[in-house]
Amino acid sequence: MTPLLPPSEQVEHVSQFFQIHPENPQARLIKQAVEIIRAGGVVIYPTDSSYAIGCQIGDKSAVERVRRLRELDKNHNFALICSDLSQLGLFAKVDTGTFRLLKAHTPGPYTFILNATREVPRLLLHPKKRTIGLRVPEHPIALALLAELGEPLMSVSLILPGETEPLYDPYEMRRLLEKHVDLIIDGGYGGNKASTVINLADGEPQVVRVGCGDPTPFRVEA
Numbered sequence: 001m002t003p004l005l006p007p008s009e010q011v012e013h014v015s016q017f018f019q020i021h022p023e024n025p026q027a028r029l030i031k032q033a034v035e036i037i038r039a040g041g042v043v044i045y046p047t048d049s050s051y052a053i054g055c056q057i058g059d060k061s062a063v064e065r066v067r068r069l070r071e072l073d074k075n076h077n078f079a080l081i082c083s084d085l086s087q088l089g090l091f092a093k094v095d096t097g098t099f100r101l102l103k104a105h106t107p108g109p110y111t112f113i114l115n116a117t118r119e120v121p122r123l124l125l126h127p128k129k130r131t132i133g134l135r136v137p138e139h140p141i142a143l144a145l146l147a148e149l150g151e152p153l154m155s156v157s158l159i160l161p162g163e164t165e166p167l168y169d170p171y172e173m174r175r176l177l178e179k180h181v182d183l184i185i186d187g188g189y190g191g192n193k194a195s196t197v198i199n200l201a202d203g204e205p206q207v208v209r210v211g212c213g214d215p216t217p218f219r220v221e222a
Contacts, residue, residue, distance in 0.1 A: 015178045017170075022046065022187040025144040033183055034148040041182035042066055044158060044173055047081070048139040049109040049195040049212045050166035051173065053181065054081065054153040058121050063154060069180055071161040077197075078124045079111050079133030080152035083143060087152060088134050091119050098200050107138035109213035113199040124154060131201045141187045157194035168192045 016036070018029045037043055042055050042065050053069065055062035057080060067076075082088040085099075085106055092114035094102065102112060116125055116132040124132060135155075137143065146153065158166045158173070167173050170186035177184065196213030199206040205218040 013182075015174075015181050016183045017174055017178075017186060018183065019186045020141050023140055025141050027144075030141075030144045030148050033145060033185060036183045037145075037149060037153070042069070042180075043183045043185065044177065044181055045141060045145060045185045046139055046187035046190050047109075047135075047137040047142045047155075047195070048107070049137075049157075049191050050168065050193060051158040051170075051190040052081070052155045053158050054145075054155040056149075057124065057152055057154045059154075060123055063123055065180075066154070066156060069177075070156055070159070072156070074127055076156075077113055077126055077131060077133045079135050079155050080120070080124070081142060081146065081155045082134060082136050082152045083146040084136060088136060091117055091132060091152065092134050093117060101200065101205070105213075105217065106136035107143075108136070109138075109195045109211065111135040111195045111197045113197065113201050113208065115201050129201065131199075133197065135195060139187075141185060158190075159194065165192050166190065166194055 018033060020026060020029050037056055040059050040062050042062050044051055044053055053066050055066055080091055085102060111133045113131050113133050116130050120132050168190040170184060173184050191212055193212040196211040196215055197209040198218055199208050207215045207218055
């Protein structure tokens, strides 16, 4: 595969590669990973659906690096990965009916598109709709990162340009991406399907993408 980015946009160093236990993450490595994120780093990490690329939510330079790496246009809905529903509620407008729906399906392999609050940095918002994707994962490594960070991670699935499924082998990620990101977390083989995306911004649920989360509860045929 040819380089994803021209040499001028590759990081000057080879990314770090942490092997973190998928069920009992080592606190020392989680702390080091969060230090990299806080320093403006772009990180590949596992979730309960697939591997994802994440960075700090307000870091414009890191967000732009992720955008270039994935070749995303300005209409792409970024996602904030949250530790729990109460954190999610700071960044999205959630009415009682929506809250019940979210409570029934979080944590889990779903990304919900919701109307954003003013807490969401403008660079992450859909330019016309002011919406944001939000997700509460059920994966020990992702949750440990969020607990140490104390805020959501800006995140997108690790699907490379021209591909339809996420990368799932950490060593393949290392081969392809070690000059494009700052840290790759090896938590074992990942899933080969991204999260299921449900749009709740307009009231009635709409399935936008069918991934590894069952779309049936949202009364839409897959």
